Amino acid sequence: MTEGAPYAALSPDVVLAAVDEAGSWSDGRLLTLNSYENRVFQVGLEDGGFVVAKFYRPGRWTDAAIMEEHAFALELAAAELPMVAPLAFDGQTMLRHAGYRYAVYPRRGGRAPSLESADELEWLGRLLARMHAVGARSRFQARGVLDRPTMIDAPMRATLGSALLPAHLFDAYRHAAGRVDDAVANRIEAVGPVQRIRLHGDCHPGNVLWTDAGPHFVDLDDARTGPAVQDLWMLAGDDAMMTALLEGYGQFRDFDPTELALIPVLRAMRQVHYAGWIAERWHDPAFPAAFPFAAEARWWEQHIADLHEIADDL
Template sequence: MLDRPEGLDDADLTAALATGWGWQPHSLTYRPVGFGAYHWTATDGDGRSWFVTVDDLTVDPEPAEVVHAGLARALATAGALREAGLEFVVAPVPATTGEPVRRLDARYAVSVFPLVDGAAGRFGPHRPRDVPEVLDLLARLHAATSAVAGTVQRADLDVPGRDGLLAALRDLDRPWTGGPFAEPARRLLADRADHVAGLLAEVDRLVARVAATGSDWVVTHGEPHPGNLMWTGAGLRLVDWDTVRLGPPERDLWFLAGDTGTDALVGWTASTGRPVDPDALALYRLRWDVADIAGFVADFRRSHRESEDTTAAFGYLRGYLT
């Protein structure tokens, strides 16, 4: 995130780290990276380096308590995977109470991770030369399902934010007043309303087909794109585990299929004994786009201001809808 979180300063975070993890930051530096959470790097009095993440629990339509519980369960799953021997999992460091994430206040929650020394990828398609290594990593992850059977949450096949997007489609005949991008967003959506409705109908068709397969679900990361991978001297590392859920393998695999469909995944069945479901790949590829549309529309329907983040978000929404 390019913008810092509203109503939260470094003194608040310093106090949270001292109370929750038992150390006082010697240095604390905001890092405008990623999209969806806020990040800092910190060093403690012993010179150890940490990556500190703050999540805004109010951006989801669910109550903050529900969002926090889901985040805690996801990060606990990451911790269990790490304990099960998956060294590529960058899991949170538990607080002194054992919690993987702690409420900072009514709006925010904080978690702490070891700072990984390596080169991060960039969001976008995987480089072809990286695909075999990433597939091996995902195969190991999926094979570890039994280690987190009592912890991992089950994924929902439907689009997150679907109800809000449907409400927005029904509310296109009057001005939106949430902020500077509200009306431009309404006009964009109004111009493409039939198209978006068609995308939702296609999601429904694919959900029905995937649900009908009855195939076994596995533990999946949910967003293993290059931006969540780090190349280190000790090997590949996978970060950002707030999206970990039980789901079809294709929930991860579609990120590697690219425009060639299953062609990039020819080795998957040979190594895992499990065929790739083209319908599931198509569902998750489409679901990603529609979920982004729903999220951006929801952001612009509620109160917002013009900033680097909202300007970027409007650009992404315009890209999807035009």
């Protein structure tokens, strides 16, 4: 593997050999699943069925952080929450093959949730409340915090240090992102302290799969410490949807309504982080193919305009 192409050596043969080495004998069937940060594959097994193999991006997380992700998933599953947790082989969930760290998961299908349904939103709210009750039991030590240094400072530096940002927009971007950072800091100070717990961290509809038996959650790759509302706002497109989520949430755990004032902050940080994430990963061949618009000056001009609008609204 190389820094410029971190998955260049991850051929289909390597993926299948890794699954075999773990102890789940593959039958040669391999399907690449949608993932940019990591590489994820559905692999057919000789004895029938499938597993999902997730290969972690080199250098992104420490071993300790990956193990915390796995431990949290297993803790949630042990609490009878519908979280897809990694399989253990000889007691190990984090595996290594050909220089890659990977994990093997059972395959769980499903459809996207119907977020227009108040019943489904309340169901999700109940599950998130139970997830947060488990998350509040202890703390992450290695996975970091959902905060300004992680979500604004680091991605802003990545963007400013990337050739992807047109040179003539350098100062304009720095000014716009700085305004967002200042506005976020002021809003956080105005809201005051809130409880921070272990979270799913990226609980958007694509990470919730619905079956006839109900929903289950996947992908704790962005699990961090932060306010409970982080796992709610991406599922709620309007006030009525948030009301339905909180109706279910309140049946199992108290929700601090003060956190609702953090939603614009979390949305703003995600916007800054998104551009920085693309800029930082541009050397990975998958990113120019998936996000070709980021190579155009007009996209950065619009992004800068959006940042100013966000700063004005905070």
